[in-house]
Amino acid sequence: MIERERRLWRNSPADAILLGLSIAQFAVTIALAALTPDGLWWRLGSAALVVAMITYSVLIVNHMFVHQPWFADDRLNKVVSLMISANIAQSAMAYHLSHVRNHHRYNNDRKHDGVTADFSSTYRYSRDDDHAPLFRYLAYSLAASIREFAGTVASLRRLCGVGPRETTLRALATRHPVRRASELSQVRYDRLAQLAFTALIGVLSWQWLVMCYLPSVAVAFTLVNVQNYYRHFGAEPESRYANSVSYYGRLYNRLTFNDGYHQEHHLRPTTHWTRLPKVAEQYQEQLEEAGRVVSPVPPVIGFLDTGRVSRVAERSAATRATQ
Numbered sequence: 001m002i003e004r005e006r007r008l009w010r011n012s013p014a015d016a017i018l019l020g021l022s023i024a025q026f027a028v029t030i031a032l033a034a035l036t037p038d039g040l041w042w043r044l045g046s047a048a049l050v051v052a053m054i055t056y057s058v059l060i061v062n063h064m065f066v067h068q069p070w071f072a073d074d075r076l077n078k079v080v081s082l083m084i085s086a087n088i089a090q091s092a093m094a095y096h097l098s099h100v101r102n103h104h105r106y107n108n109d110r111k112h113d114g115v116t117a118d119f120s121s122t123y124r125y126s127r128d129d130d131h132a133p134l135f136r137y138l139a140y141s142l143a144a145s146i147r148e149f150a151g152t153v154a155s156l157r158r159l160c161g162v163g164p165r166e167t168t169l170r171a172l173a174t175r176h177p178v179r180r181a182s183e184l185s186q187v188r189y190d191r192l193a194q195l196a197f198t199a200l201i202g203v204l205s206w207q208w209l210v211m212c213y214l215p216s217v218a219v220a221f222t223l224v225n226v227q228n229y230y231r232h233f234g235a236e237p238e239s240r241y242a243n244s245v246s247y248y249g250r251l252y253n254r255l256t257f258n259d260g261y262h263q264e265h266h267l268r269p270t271t272h273w274t275r276l277p278k279v280a281e282q283y284q285e286q287l288e289e290a291g292r293v294v295s296p297v298p299p300v301i302g303f304l305d306t307g308r309v310s311r312v313a314e315r316s317a318a319t320r321a322t323q
Helices: 002-008 015-033 039-066 072-087 094-108 135-160 167-172 178-206 206-232 250-255 263-266 273-282 285-289 299-302 304-323
Strands: none
Touching: 002 094, 015 072, 015 178, 015 206, 015 273, 039 072, 039 094, 039 206, 072 094, 072 178, 094 167, 094 178, 135 178, 167 178, 178 206, 250 273, 263 273, 273 285, 299 304
């Protein structure tokens, strides 16, 4: 039995929990589209649940999957990628390329010659060389997500293939010919799954699609960007041991599969979520010496960490005065 589990799961049978959450979200979303009664409060409750599911899926389930796919057989991982893409309203493979190949390479870098190499950097949309203000970052990031969704819809004319003008995805795909073809093909299949899922929702209830689902996707993407912002706000991009922010609340990390160990995740991005506390122990001395930021609250409510917000504001004001 143990030998079978090892052949099935690439890292740990505990990933079955994440798989179960993915299947549950897929089924619950369809049920909500088909069964949500008319009425403001029913729709608001339904939309709130969808926001929670998509946000959690992007930040936790999909994030774990793109770093460490669950199955030993890549064919199973490709099937799971389709379901996750439907759940998060974007291609899981495209997320892998932008997050693993870009974000974890440049680690929320500051601007150089007016731009950041990290597409999700908190410095990217600033008017100066500091973090962009939160609402400016959220507005520009949401606009980018809307453009991506529109581009996915437009790609239907080429059966959702990655077009020649999608230079970012093409640049992030591996150079190895066989693997490159596989990655770009997976983006196509993910997009088809995403759009087919959206079409199914529209068939079940176009009113629910327009009034609940699509607004929920926009709100969920905004919460994802809030989380990303406070995972890096006030950190030092140049320091390997202080370029992101961790949160060690026990309940949060139990519910999010150790997502709070974000500095540790940046140190060892390929480490399975079950072993991240060990990484914290392994690098404890270096982390303490680096003077890194440790948040007293989960990143999605990082604005409540008023001490950090004040320190960053004071430092920014001092920098501008010097300049």
